[in-house]
Structures are given as structure tokens and as C-alpha cells.
Amino acid sequence: MTFNADPVTFINLAFCVGVVALSLWWYGKTKSRTPLFIGLAFGLFGISHTFILFGLNRQYEQIYILVRMAAYAIVALGLFFIALDVIHRKKAEDDLLHANEELRAANDQLRRSAAELKNNLEELNRKREELAESEKKFRSIFNSLIDLYFQTDINGTILMASPSLKLLSGWEPEELIGTNVVALYPDEKQRRALVDELKRNGRVQDYLVRLKNRAGYYINASVNCHIIRDSDGNPVLIEGTIRDVTEKKAAEDALSLAQKKLNLLNTVTFQDIQNAVFSLNGYLELQQEEIPGEVQKDYVTRERELVGTISASLNFAALYQTMGQNPPGWQNVHHAFLYGISHLNLPDITRTISLDGLEIYADPMLENIFFTLAENVVTYAKGATEISLTYREDEDGLTISFADNGPAIPPAMKEKIFERHYERKRGAGLFLAREILSLTGITIHETGGPHSGARFDLRVKKGGYRFAGNKDSLHG
Template sequence: MISSEKHINIETNTNLLSSNNSNIWELILDDSYKIVDLSHSFIKSFDLDNYSISEIEIKLKNNFLKSFINALSNKKEIFKAKLFSGNQYYKFFLNEIYHEDRIFYRILSYKQSEENIYKSIFESFHDVYYRTNLNGEILLVSPSVFERAGYNPEELIGSNVINFYRKIKDHKELLRMLKEYGEINNFETEFMKADGSICSVALYAHYVKDDDGNKIGIEGVLRDITEQKNNEESIKRYIQELYETKDTMEQNAFELVKLNLQLEDSENKLQELNANKDKFFSIISHDLRNPFSSLLGYAEMLYVEFEEMSKVELKEGIEIIFKSAKSAYELLTGLLEWSRVQSGRIEFKPENFSVNSLIDELIALNNLITSKKKITVANNIYNNINVFADKQMISTTIRNLLGNALKFTPRNGSINITADINNNSAIICIEDSGVGIKPNDLEKLFRIDIHYTTNGTSNEKGTGLGLILCKDLIEKNNGKIWVESEFGKGSKFFISIPLYIDAGVS
């Protein structure tokens, strides 16, 4: 009989199995595609109490595991599969997790209505998300359609998607492929914008099904690849000219190299967008859902067992609900702020301001935390250094770095803030006497494709987005951010900011 207890712990002291929600099925597979654990709800839903894990693997082999491996090889975050010998298809969400230098795969399935939790996040989606009924009438479209194609999203509701295809035959081909394969990846076609111009798009789409497996609509994501296609066409034209005009071969070769560099740059940007999308869906399917699961679980327990619970038990439940809601809010706030930076919707407003004064303001904002943990924070910037940068962005960056220093510094510790001048830049250093960072973790800190977060010395929670946001904001100000750390002794975080040319040091 399979135990429904969770038994594997990762570094953050949470479980690989992430949900107690009875409406969510969850499986954990290792890098050999072997089942490591199953959620209690999955076991109960399919009467598997009397089966061993190896017996369940045999039952899943023909249908589910084949679909999972296919999704993994095609880098799909969403896939559909049958379970056991039934005819009903289920929608699954797939993401990678890391434990002790190994990759594990968390696979979840839940009711369609739960996706409404993430509606506010999709409003900041960079590509265009849409959903139609089976007749092609648009039911939902992300606000990004205005920036990408010039359409007001509200005016598109009820319109038929076929009206936006440049070639109707492409829409017919898409429906044919959907009918044959169930979903489509990177289907290239052309759409008409509101101003009448044409854009090239790569389209991902699949059927939406109800709880009984009946097809009720189609949903998908459109990515504008016009620039990439234009570069490809330009390269084709120049290659042809090289063959036709031998006298200008050297000049055309030079132009070809330039265009290849442009194409490489375009592909790199596309890869970066894909990495952002992967991070986006990883946070949606894992990090954001965890606090909601705790919040809903304990709220339900309070609702059902309120009369039988003692005051101590009630206080513990309310505290967990508060912490879960706070964690979800902080993660959602960070995610939306990061999304605004990625989509270029934060206006850059550089100005002349004093670093010393800004540091004093930020230290004062953290007086409550420093008093609680008895940490000494010293502003040792003796010169009046003025910089020319976006003050709000720099304030957000230093506030994040100071917050991290407070989080990872134990009681009675110290934080020292200094600044120096190097050429035309101010170098600000925030040094703490905290726990430090392991050498193999340093390279993970600023990477968007690796989710890295640890608890503070008082078990403070993090979102894993703070340092990534800091890096983006500093780079927008033509600066740099880096770190030096010795595990067990503390860390030094540095940022460089352009000096105010007429001020310098007084």
C-alpha cells in the first residue's frame, strides 16, 4: 500500500509534493522517469491504495508516460494524456525541480476553473494569449494584443478569428492539424494588424476540454516573428545576389555577415523571451500556487472545524493563512514588477540625486526590522556623491539588497554601506556579517533560467525574483551588479551607477 505521506525534503525545507488540495493530482518523477511520489488525491481518485509504485508505473506506461516523455522532448509546459486504460484525456502542467544536483519532474493536473487564479498575471503577458469556442468566436484575449497588433481587446470579443488571417487556407490547415494531432507548435502564418499591415506569427494552440473530455474550444499563444522572418528573407536575397553578381561578391559577403549577426541577435532575443516565458509558467505552476494551497487548506479547516478548535489552534491557523497570503502577495508584486521591466513599460527618468541621502532614507525605512533583530546598519559614505540615474529604480535596487542583507544576517550582526568612485561611476557596496553564499550558488543569483531562493536567519521567505529585478534595473541605468561572498562569513553586493558629471565629489 502506498503511503500518502510526503517523504522527500529539498533545501528550502518544503516538500517535493507541493499540494494538499483534493482537487489537484500531483506526481513526482525522477530523471529516469520513475515515480518517486504521488499525491494522496491521485491515489484516492483512482483507487490505488492497494497498488505499489512499480505496479502503478506499469498501469501508466502505455498512455501517460509516453505523453509525458513526448512533452519533455518537445519542451512543452502543458500536455494532455490519458490515465490508465480510460478514454478521458486530462490536462497536465509540467515543470522541472532540482534536489541534490538531480532533476525531478513535477506533474500536476487540476480543474479548469482554477486557472482563473492567474488571470491578473496573464494581463502582463508579452505574447498574445487567446481563447475561442469551436466556431472560432473569440472569448478571451490578453491585453498585449493592443501593443502587438493595435486591436482593443474588448472590441475583439465575439469576433471570429478567421477574419484576422491573411490567408484563410492557413486557418483551415490549422484546424486540420489540430483535429489530427490535438495541438500545434510553431505554426507559422500571417495576421492582419489593425492598421492594415501584415505581421508574421508563430502559433501554439490546443483544444480546451471540459471535465468529461469534450472539446469546448481552442486556446493558444501568438508570437510576433516578423523581424526574424524579415531578416531571413533579407539573407536569402543577398545570397542570391552573391551568385548573380561575382563582381560585388566581397561587398555582398560583408552585408551577409552583418545580416547574420542581426539574425543571431534576433534569435538570442527570442531565446531570452523563451527563458522569460519558462520562468513565468514555472512561477505560475509552482511558486504562486504553493501559498494559495496553504491559504485555501487552512481556511477550509477553520471554516469546517471552527467550533471544535481551541484559541491556540485558531491563532495558529490564522497565522498560517496570513503568512501564505503575504507570501503570495509579495511574489505576485515582484512578478508583475519584473514583467513591467521585461516589457519596457517602466519609464526611464534619470535625474541628479545624492547617494548619501537616499541611503539614509532606506535605512530609516528598515528601523523596525533592525530593532527586532538587533542589527547595526551603518552608512559610512563620507563623501557627498551625486549620481545621474533613475532614482526610483536605484531606490528599488538598494532596498532589495538591504532587505536581503537584513534577512541573511543573524541577531546582533552588522551591515556596512560604503561608496567609492571609479572613473565616471559611483561604486556602492552593501556588506553584511551574515551567513554568506556557497561558491556553486553564486552563479545562480542573477540567472532567469534558474530558480534560486533560500530562507533567512529568522526563516524569512524569499520570492527568487529580487536579484533578477535588481540586475535588470541597474542595467537599464548603464550600471553593473556583482557579488563577493565567503560562506559562513558574509557577503558584499556591489552596484555601479553613472556619476553626475558636474558634481562628482564635494
């Protein structure tokens, strides 16, 4: 074995050793198959160069050839795997580019979606502000409603009520929500009739019912409501408004009653005047005959009386016709009394008034009634030094008493003084007083005892009076 110091072969060997070393370093960093193939191939090339340096290539030619062939085979195999890696990398790059394009498209879509989302968010905020403003306006309207707005389920359970419930009934909305509306109906049949009408027509308008307020008094109410149905057409809610028409109905009833009374008065007055005119014509016919002077004077006296009767009938009709011209309303009893007696001279009569801010629902002519009562004291209650105006309340209503300490009214005269044709002409004022009070359901009677002077009691039903000031108001 001889050493062949060929510089080219020596350089090739050194190069192969360097490549093997680099391949090992490369594999250590990447764990890739490529540096293994390169290192193994150049390792075999290095072995073949060693054969040449030591002259073994001739002696072991077959081994030398196998080593070189193995090296080339490994290079070919390495190139094959490198080609596969390149193909795979190319595919991966293509996939990456495609994915990048998709990502870019997705990013663009995301930007557009973000812009749309921003616009939607701005629109949502604007709608939310509009909704808040709308809700604020609705709440303002809801809280300022005079009529009662309500919602109930189909069985009558109260779900919602506006604050005007307090004014209408005395209850706070929170007290009634969750309870059944049937408790507010004095007559449950009215509730059933209302629901039946609703089921038939789907709505009711200006439907009159009678309700009960917190104090137990009755309210005349007008109901406007309709049924709300679900998507399947099944009734689920009742929604509507309730208006307190107690005063309106009382005014209508008073006007109707006044019209009936005026029609009756017209008939009676016409008959009275017709009778007086017939009698007057008779006396005038008699006067045309030759009769003694004293008899003629008697005829003239009677004629004057008949003319006075006609005049009185006409004056009374004029006064009576003013009754009911103006609608009734809440009248402060103390004020009406003071206005009434302000037209009279009562220097020697003391007054005791205890009314606690009492108001009654009556015709505006209420002060005329107190004028009539006080005038009767001045005119007929000789020796009276005191009048009083007081009230007392019981479970059925309230009584206002006007009393004096003058002579008592005999039992036989207690009702007669309210008749229109009271023989001594003392009852016309009291007749009118009773008629005026009756317009709003108030009665008046003389109830004085035999030794306690005259006393006139005005009886007011529940719901027809209330108290201003410290006492709770009573509406009905």
C-alpha cells in the first residue's frame, strides 16, 4: 500500500469531510432528511478519495466502485427526496398563498363587517336613544293621563295601571297590580256583561259601568277597551281606558230631571193662569151689569187678586225656569251659606257654623236655598236669636242641619210648608228649595222638636259630598 499525495484528491477529501461536518450541524439544527443524504453521500465520496490517496482503488476496485455507486445512488435518492420536498414546499407555498388570499379576502370581509357592525352599532345607539326618548315621552304622557289606562289578562288580573288610578279610585297602582278587577265591581254581573260584549265585538266604546273606590263609594265610569290577541288569534289581554263620568252623569240626570219639572211647571202654570183669566173674565162680565157700588168694589178687589195670582204665577215660573240652567258642581257649603245670608239683615242673630270644609254636589242655586231658610227665620221665627249650620255623618251618608231657636213648626205643617200652594203663601220658597236640591238627589225635611225651634235637615247620599282641607275627600 503506497500513499499517493495527489493534491486534488486531498482537496476533495477535505471538502468531503467539511461537507459531512456541515451536514451533521445542519441536521442537528433542522432534523431534516436532506443533510443526512448529503452527509452520507459526501462521506462515501470521502472514503473513495481515501482509497485513491492510499492506492487502494486498484486493489479493491470493486469495493471502490460500489462505494462510488452507493454515493451516487444516495445523491440521486437525496435529490429525489429534495425534489419531493421542493414539490411539497411548492404545494405548501401555493396552499399558503391561497390561504393568504383567503385570509386577505376574509380580512377585507372582516373590515367590511366591522364597518357594518360599527354602522349597526351607531344605528342601534341611535335607535336606543330614540327608544329612550320615546319611552320618556310615553312615560310623561302615561303619568299625566287624566283617564285611567289599564291592562288586564283575559281573566281580569290587573297587569298595568296608570298613576291616574289614585285620582279615580284612591288606590296606588302598586296596590292593585296582581289583583283581580272583579273586586272593583259592586255588581259582578256588570263585569261579565262587559267581557261578553268584548268577546262578541272585540272592543267596547263608552260602555257605562259602576265601580267602587277605596272608600267604598260608587263611581260611574265610561270604559273604552279592546282585546289583544296572540299570533294564533287567542285573546290574551284586555287594554283600554276608564273615565270617571260621575259628575257628568249626575249633571245629565239633574238636567233631565229639571226638564221634566219644567214641563210639569209649564202645564200647572198654564192651568193656573187659564183658571185665573177665566174667573177674571167672569167678574168683568158681571161688572158690565148694573150692580150696587159695594158689590162692584168687591168684584174689583177680586179682579186685582186674580191679576196678582197671574203675576205671582208668572214670577214663580220665571224663577223656577232658572233651576237646572247651569250644570251642578261641587259647592262649598260654608261659602254658599255666607253668600245666601249676605242679602239679609241679621244684626241680632248669632251664627254657629261647623262644617270642616264640607262640599256637596249641588245646583249652583244652593245659596238661594240658604237665603230662603234664613229669610224664614227673619220673617216667621219671632224671638229667634241664634241660627246654626252643622253636619253629621253616618254609614249611609251625611245630614246638614240648619236650625234656629225660635218657635217650633207644628207637626201638621212640617210637610205642608214645602207645598207650592201653601195657603199662607209661605211655602213657595221652600218648595223651590226642595226642587233645586232634588236635582242632585238631596232631600230636605223639617225635623225640629216641639220645644227646640225649627230645624231643616238636608240629606246627602254617599258620593255626593266630600271634604276640602284636612279631611279625606269622598268621591263617588
